Amino acid sequence: MISQQTLTMTLRQVLLTLLSIGMAFPFFWMVSSALKTNDEIWSFPPSLWPSDPLWHNFTDAWAAAPFTQYIFNSIFVATIIVLLQMLNSGMMAYALTHMKFRLQAGFTTAILIGYMIPATATYLPSYLILNELGLLNSYAGLIFSNCVSVFSIFLIRQAFLQVSHELVEAGQVDGASHLRILWTIIVPITRSSFAVLALITFIEQYNNYFWPMLITNDPSLQLVSAGLRSFFVEGGAYGLKWPLIMAASAMTIAPLLVLFIFTQKTIIHSVNLSAGATKG
Structure with a gap:
């Protein structure tokens, strides 16, 4: 039985x-x-x-539009944004959780309030700022306009709150600076959160469509989402070349699948390491 x-x-x-x-x-x-x-x-x-x-539909689709440039743009921009967000989110989260300074509560409240503001509400002021700085229609504009994320700060802050402040105090007693404590003690313990942040941010920026279309008009700067739209509409494929459209879509999604496979293993491994470090 x-x-x-x-x-x-x-x-x-x-x-x-x-x-x-x-x-x-x-x-x-x-x-x-x-x-x-x-x-x-x-x-x-x-x-x-x-x-x-x-099978030749894949090669035909690849030759019909500059998908090599589209994928390169998306991977390059998304990778730089991931690195910058991990850097500034880690430093900001450390300051909000393990440092004491005036208006600390005010900064935390501002971040929580900013987390509730829709991203579309910031498009107009962000566009005007980039225009004044001369960063429209450039890689720099795509990157620096996304290098800070309230969600990223909030996510890492929540992870840092789980780290005992006694570890920080022990590092300070040993004469370590705040940066050394952050990168040699806090970050290794919370690496799983950084792995999750990297995955979420990369996918978000790789698939980003509306904001890059708003601040760029150079076809050589298009990301994959905008490139697929151009192939779908402007290339005359609308309603006529569905096999090529599907082939192009599959090729642009493939990098994300590869990234997810490798990041999934990293996240599981990091979670186990974090659990062991916490018990110790």
């Missing part, structure tokens, strides 16, 4: 398997559609896999 524990575990595994299939199916359908003809895509009932896969 099957025990209750075995039955529960089996049902849980079945449920997780179904959820995994449901989450992976859209990407499978996108790749499958990229290998079909227009007639096969719109046929009913739809087929899961084409009878004669057209």
Whole structure:
């Protein structure tokens, strides 16, 4: 007779398997559609896999638009933004949690209030500031306008609050500076939060669409989202070249899938290290 524990575990595994299939199916359908003809895509009932896969659709889509430039722009801009946000978020969170200074509560309150302000409400003043600085239509404008994030500060601050202040005091007794305490004690303990921050920020900036379109008009500075739109509409592919559109979409998503696979392992490993450090 099957025990209750075995039955529960089996049902849980079945449920997780179904959820995994449901989450992976859209990407499978996108790749499958990229290998079909227009007639096969719109046929009913739809087929899961084409009878004669057209692998050249991927090379045709890659040659039809400068996707190499689009992907490079997105990866370059997102990577620099991730590094800058991790740097300034770590220093700001440390100041708010393990340093004492005037108006500390006021700064914390301001950050919490800023977290509730929609990003679109800052577009107009941010645009005017970038215009005055001469940073419109440039990599510098794309990067510096996103190098500080209230969400990032809030996330790292919450992680730093879990670190005992006694560790900071022990470092100060040993004569360590605040920067050394931050990067040699606090950051290694909270590395899982930084890994999560890096993943979330990279995906957000890689897929960023509206703000980059607002401050840039040079096609060579377009990110993948804007590049896909240009290919979809301006390239004459609207409603006509769905296999190429699906192929282009699959190629631009591939870097995110690779990043998620590697970051997932890093996050799990970091969580285990953080738990061990906390117990110790």
